Amino acid sequence: MKRRNFIKSICAATAVAAVASPSALLAKEAPKGGNLLSYDAAVAAITGGKAVTDSDKIKLTVPEIAENGAVVPVKINVESPMTEADHVKAIHVLSTKNGNARCADVMLTPMNAKGYFATRVKLGGTQDVVALVELSDGSFLRASKPVKVTIGGCG
Amino acid sequence: MKKVLLSLAFLSTMAMLQLNAGEQFAMSDADRAMYTEMLENNPAEIYVEEGGEILEEALGGEEALAKFLEVSEKDLPKYIAGFPRYIAKLGNVVGIDQVLQAMQVSQGKEKTKLKSGKMFSMLAYVKSLANDELINIDIEADEHIKASYALGKVTYMTARGGRGLSCNACHSADIVGQVLRTQPLPDLGEVAVGGTWPAYRMTKSSLRTPQRRFQGCMKNALLKVIPIGSKEMIALEVYVATLAQEKGKKIAIPGLKR
Amino acid sequence: MAEARKSMIKFKPKKFKVGDIIKVDFIVIHPMDTGLKKNKKTGEVIPAKFIDNITFSLDGKAFTTMKVWETVSTNPYFSVNMKVPGKGKITVDYTDNTGEKNSKSKKLKPKG
Numbered sequence: 001m002k003r004r005n006f007i008k009s010i011c012a013a014t015a016v017a018a019v020a021s022p023s024a025l026l027a028k029e030a031p032k033g034g035n036l037l038s039y040d041a042a043v044a045a046i047t048g049g050k051a052v053t054d055s056d057k058i059k060l061t062v063p064e065i066a067e068n069g070a071v072v073p074v075k076i077n078v079e080s081p082m083t084e085a086d087h088v089k090a091i092h093v094l095s096t097k098n099g100n101a102r103c104a105d106v107m108l109t110p111m112n113a114k115g116y117f118a119t120r121v122k123l124g125g126t127q128d129v130v131a132l133v134e135l136s137d138g139s140f141l142r143a144s145k146p147v148k149v150t151i152g153g154c155g
Numbered sequence: 156m157k158k159v160l161l162s163l164a165f166l167s168t169m170a171m172l173q174l175n176a177g178e179q180f181a182m183s184d185a186d187r188a189m190y191t192e193m194l195e196n197n198p199a200e201i202y203v204e205e206g207g208e209i210l211e212e213a214l215g216g217e218e219a220l221a222k223f224l225e226v227s228e229k230d231l232p233k234y235i236a237g238f239p240r241y242i243a244k245l246g247n248v249v250g251i252d253q254v255l256q257a258m259q260v261s262q263g264k265e266k267t268k269l270k271s272g273k274m275f276s277m278l279a280y281v282k283s284l285a286n287d288e289l290i291n292i293d294i295e296a297d298e299h300i301k302a303s304y305a306l307g308k309v310t311y312m313t314a315r316g317g318r319g320l321s322c323n324a325c326h327s328a329d330i331v332g333q334v335l336r337t338q339p340l341p342d343l344g345e346v347a348v349g350g351t352w353p354a355y356r357m358t359k360s361s362l363r364t365p366q367r368r369f370q371g372c373m374k375n376a377l378l379k380v381i382p383i384g385s386k387e388m389i390a391l392e393v394y395v396a397t398l399a400q401e402k403g404k405k406i407a408i409p410g411l412k413r
Numbered sequence: 414m415a416e417a418r419k420s421m422i423k424f425k426p427k428k429f430k431v432g433d434i435i436k437v438d439f440i441v442i443h444p445m446d447t448g449l450k451k452n453k454k455t456g457e458v459i460p461a462k463f464i465d466n467i468t469f470s471l472d473g474k475a476f477t478t479m480k481v482w483e484t485v486s487t488n489p490y491f492s493v494n495m496k497v498p499g500k501g502k503i504t505v506d507y508t509d510n511t512g513e514k515n516s517k518s519k520k521l522k523p524k525g
Contacts, residue, residue, distance in 0.1 A: 035461075035482060061189065063186040064185070064186055065182065067182075067357065068357045070358060071193075071357035071360070071487075073190070073193055100482055100483065100484055103481075103485055104491075105480040106478075107479070109476050111471070111476040112493055112494050112496075113494050113495065114434060114494040116436075117491075117493055118491075119485060119492070120193075120486040120489065120490050121484055121486060122447075122486055150337045152337035153338040154335060154376075196440055198440055198488035198490070200421065201420070201421055201442055201488075360488055
């Protein structure tokens with residue numbers, strides 16, 4: 001009894017994923033969720049195959065090292081006049097390795113006055129967070145940043 | 156013979172620790188700024204607000220609490236910042252949650268369990284009334300708090316369990332900063348455990364109390380868990396709070412932790 | 414307590430004038446279950462339950478809509494900006510994948 005608990009504790013002590021890795025669970029059983037979508041497929045679905053330009057007009061702020069993978073802060077600021085003629089139509093927050101690459105699709109309007117959105121996302125492991133931005137003229141911009149997810153800790 | 160065995164266990168544990176400076180896991184300034192900003196939108200605030208509502212509806216709010224503690228409402232925040240403390244009419248050194256239970260009994264109501272969401276919320280709300288106050292536990296105030304502090308220190312320093320570990324084994328000044336399981340070990344005074352718990356734990360996505368956190372740590376260190384609300388656990392809370400007090404830390408509830 | 418689900422709307426800064434651009438923050442207590450985890454005690458899969466649509470409106474007129482996925486953190490936080498046109502009421506309507514509907518409102522009270 002004591003020995004089993006001891007071994008269990010050792011296992012609990014080492015890599016405890018903050019979020020169950022979707023791919024690891026897929027291997028065991030096919031989940032019923034129909035939301036699994038790879039990064040490339042998600043981008044294709046959003047852009048319809050249109051060209052995407054990397055742009056430094058997007059300021060994407062994420063931690064270099066996330067303290068845990070369950071709550072990773074993401075902040076996006078897109079330079080834009082946010083007028084009726086020229087504004088950010090949508091900010092799509094994606095991750096490159098989660099089973100469902102999509103996190104949020106935010107449809108903004110000129111009343112927002114700034115191309116800004118912030119949230120907190122789950123990351124199943126070290127990967128990139130991507131801001132895919134759609135402008136009112138139909139063009140797409142992108143910025144991405146890597147986030148190292150530490151898995152472990154005590155307690 | 157026993158002493159030698161304990162030291163061997165201790166040494167092998169220390170070998171487990173990655174004895175590097177933990178630089179690659181230390182938080183950068185930019186990252187720290189992001190996590191600090193998260194404090195402004197802490198989900199635990201919703202629980203704190205809820206705690207205030209429960210306190211008001213079930214017990215009569217701060218007014219009733221101040222009256223029960225025999226302090227003025229004006230002095231209540233500073234008084235709260237001195238918990239755990241000896242309450243004469245309860246005959247013990249107690250935490251805020253136990254005071255709330257005593258209030259319930261005095262009003263002829265059913266006691267809310269210490270280990271319940273309702274109590275965690277109320278505890279967090281009451282402690283938040285002391286926000287910005289310096290932690291001010293007077294360990295010389297009476298013989299009871301003196302004894303509690305002494306017991307807390309012994310509890311903190313005593314090596315026990317399968318690996319012969321004490322709290323001090325991982326949190327003493329010369330060990331702090333070293334990496335255990337990818338996280339640098341924290342200085343409990345510096346991170347103001349006494350001032351920033353109850354806190355929202357990101358890995359648990361919920362509001363957690365300091366005593367529960369101690370229990371979690373004990374489980375990982377293979378120490379027999381000390382019961383919530385017990386003499387030893389309260390004593391430990393007193394001792395750990397003084398570590399933050401020595402560094403002039405203030406109350407800031409709810410905290411945000413990994 | 415009347416509200417079914419606990420949430421908070423916050424404006425930053427707290428004091429603002431007509432024409433100012435403020436931050437509108439929304440936090441809500443919601444499990445955001447992915448449907449990929451198991452109950453440790455029973456071994457059963459915890460079904461997916463996550464907020465999937467959010468609409469921010471001012472006096473009934475939507476100014477921001479969001480499609481949200483299960484990859485957003487538990488007890489989620491959402492933040493956008495808004496230029497204050499005048500007095501009014503901000504409402505956040507949100508639904509989750511199980512069909513649960515909720516709403517939270519806060520009065521917009523600019524000074525001057």
